[in-house]
Amino acid sequence: MSRQASTGGRGSRFMHRVMAVMFWLPVPVLPALLVSGDLGWAWWHVALVVLFSLFLGFASWWDAGDEKQDTERLRAAGRRAVAEILVIELEDVHDGSTEMAVLRLRIAGAEVPPFEAWYRTPGQPEFKVGARFHATVDPADNLVTLVPL
Template identity: 55%
Template sequence: MVEGEGVTARQASFGGRGARLLLRWCAVSCWLVVPIPAVVLFTTDVPWWAGVPIQALVLLLILPIGIALWFDADQHREDTGRLLRAGRPAVAEVVELELVDPGDGSADTAVLRLRISGDDVPPFEATYRGSADPEFRPGALLHATVDPADNLFVLRNLHRS
């Protein structure tokens, strides 16, 4: 097999207990909002023809958001655990940097094209999306941790020197 063939890199969903707890709390909060239109419909004089579509809209929008947040917390747990167990230290060289304006008034998002390698990590290319950082510039060398099994990576050094 040619080096890198069939293997793609994936940026890890990385977060500690606090981030996972926040995601779970947000998911439960979304789910607690779902019955509110039904309660309002049955406890006030809102006509059924107005309340039912609102309830349906809330179900179709808010319920899936809560489910997505819940499973995102699971992905954080899995990726973080894998990188702590099987991750290898590596160096990520910034090959290309693009700052993307999300268009909603929030800070720019950095899209980095990286070349990652290390002692126990065969070289591969990856794309990283995250908050813009002054450290991100072409040619910069960043700490990374990689699970070489499938090139799951995070731009953090998880190993104590």
């Protein structure tokens, strides 16, 4: 079993935290507007928006924590390996952005026993079956990233 690492630097984590705060901004404002009568919504509309905003804010905040934990872990315990693409599946996300590539990889290295992993990333022209890339792996549970650390 393997898991794709969520990696990022301080800038990425900062942006996750900023997005969390932005999601949380309507939480105190909408109920106040509802009580004052300045908002023409039903109470349940406000409740849904508040709950959704809370959920998105916590999800973004936790993503920043996951990025930090995975990045630090791979920097400390990661081993260099080579990832070879076995299968490529392209996913159109239907929002006009870059399509996503789901790569089935065979990963191995001097200190990394061979294993297979799925890796989801924006599509790149260099992604072809048989192509090889540098990977960083924590062999304890095969946490893996293709992103340079």
